Amino acid sequence: MEDGFKLQQRHGKARVRVGRVWRDGDGTHHFSEWNVSISLLSDCLPAYVAGDNSDIVATDTMKNTVYAKAKECSQRLPVEDFAIELAKHFTSYYKQVTAAIIRIVEKPWERVNINGRPHAHGFKLGSEKHTTEVFLEKSGVLQVTSGIEGLAVLKTTKSGFEGFIRDKYTMLPETQERMLATEITALWRYSFKSLSSVPMKNHYFAEMYMDVKKVLLRTFFGCPKEGVYSPSVQSTLYDMAKVALGRFPELVSIQLKMPNLHFLPVNLSSKDNPAIVKFGDDVYLPTDEPHGSIEATLSRIHSKI
Structure with a gap:
C-alpha cells in the first residue's frame, strides 16, 4: 500500500x-x-x-x-x-x-x-x-473447528489437591477430599483441509459432536459406581484431551478451558461453642468469583491449532 x-x-x-x-x-x-x-x-x-x-x-x-x-x-x-x-x-x-x-x-x-x-x-x-x-x-483450503460452550459438570468426591508450592502467601490446605466443579469449554479442530475431504455421511458432524461430548464426560466422571480420582483440574483436563485425540483420529487438536468453580466447606462457630465446627464435607458455600482458570491445548505432533 x-x-x-x-x-x-x-x-x-x-x-x-x-x-x-x-x-x-x-x-x-x-x-x-x-x-x-x-x-x-x-x-x-x-x-x-x-x-x-x-x-x-x-x-x-x-x-x-x-x-x-x-x-x-x-x-x-x-x-x-x-x-x-x-x-x-x-x-x-x-x-x-x-x-x-x-x-x-x-x-x-x-x-x-x-x-x-x-x-x-x-x-x-x-x-x-x-x-x-x-x-x-x-x-x-478449509479449516473446521467445532466445540462446546457452557458444559457445567460437578462431582461431589474423588477429587483432591496436594503437593503444590507453599510460601508465606499460601493459605489453602492440602486435601484428598473435595468437590470438583467446572464449566467446560472445548474446541476441537478437524484434519480436513479441503471441501473434498469432508465426509459425505449425513449428520456426520452432529454425531461427532455427541461422541466427543460423551468421551469428555466419561473421562471426567469415570465409571458410574467407582468414578475416577482427580489429583488436580490440570490432570483431569489432560486426560480428557488425550482420550479424545486417541478415540478420534480425524481430530488434530483439542483445546479445553476448565475454570475451577469452588464449593468451600462451611465452617461455623457460635458463642456457646467457639470451636470451629467443620460440616463433614456435606454443607458448602458455592462461589465462582474468584475462580481458578485452567486451560490447555493438546495437538498431534506436526499439527497446528
Whole structure:
C-alpha cells in the first residue's frame, strides 16, 4: 500500500439469529436456532482509501443471505454443514471475496418427553451450546473447528489437591477430599483441509459432536459406581484431551478451558461453642468469583491449532 502504510481489513455481520423448522411427513418437527457471525476477507481497498464502495458486500446483504440459505436447506443438517454452505456461497458468488470465516453458536433446544413419549413439536432449552467456526479460502483450503460452550459438570468426591508450592502467601490446605466443579469449554479442530475431504455421511458432524461430548464426560466422571480420582483440574483436563485425540483420529487438536468453580466447606462457630465446627464435607458455600482458570491445548505432533 502507498504512503508507507499497510492495511489489513475484514468486514462482516455479527449475531444474525435464525430459527429453522423442518417437518417430516409423519408430523414430527425438528428445530434449530443458530446465532451466525460472518467475516469476509475481500479486495475492497478502494472503500477505505478512496471512498469507493463498489467492491463491498453490504453487511445487510450478508444477513439476508443467512435467511435465504437457511430456507434453501430443505433437509435437516448439522451446524457445521450450514457454516460450510455459507462459506462456499460467499467465496464463490463474489469475485472480490478471498476467504470467509463463519462462526455459529447453536442453542441447545431439546425435544420434550410427555408421559415417556417424545413430543412431535415440543422443545425445551438445554444448557451447553454447540459451536463451530469454518474458515474457507476461495482456493478451497478449509479449516473446521467445532466445540462446546457452557458444559457445567460437578462431582461431589474423588477429587483432591496436594503437593503444590507453599510460601508465606499460601493459605489453602492440602486435601484428598473435595468437590470438583467446572464449566467446560472445548474446541476441537478437524484434519480436513479441503471441501473434498469432508465426509459425505449425513449428520456426520452432529454425531461427532455427541461422541466427543460423551468421551469428555466419561473421562471426567469415570465409571458410574467407582468414578475416577482427580489429583488436580490440570490432570483431569489432560486426560480428557488425550482420550479424545486417541478415540478420534480425524481430530488434530483439542483445546479445553476448565475454570475451577469452588464449593468451600462451611465452617461455623457460635458463642456457646467457639470451636470451629467443620460440616463433614456435606454443607458448602458455592462461589465462582474468584475462580481458578485452567486451560490447555493438546495437538498431534506436526499439527497446528
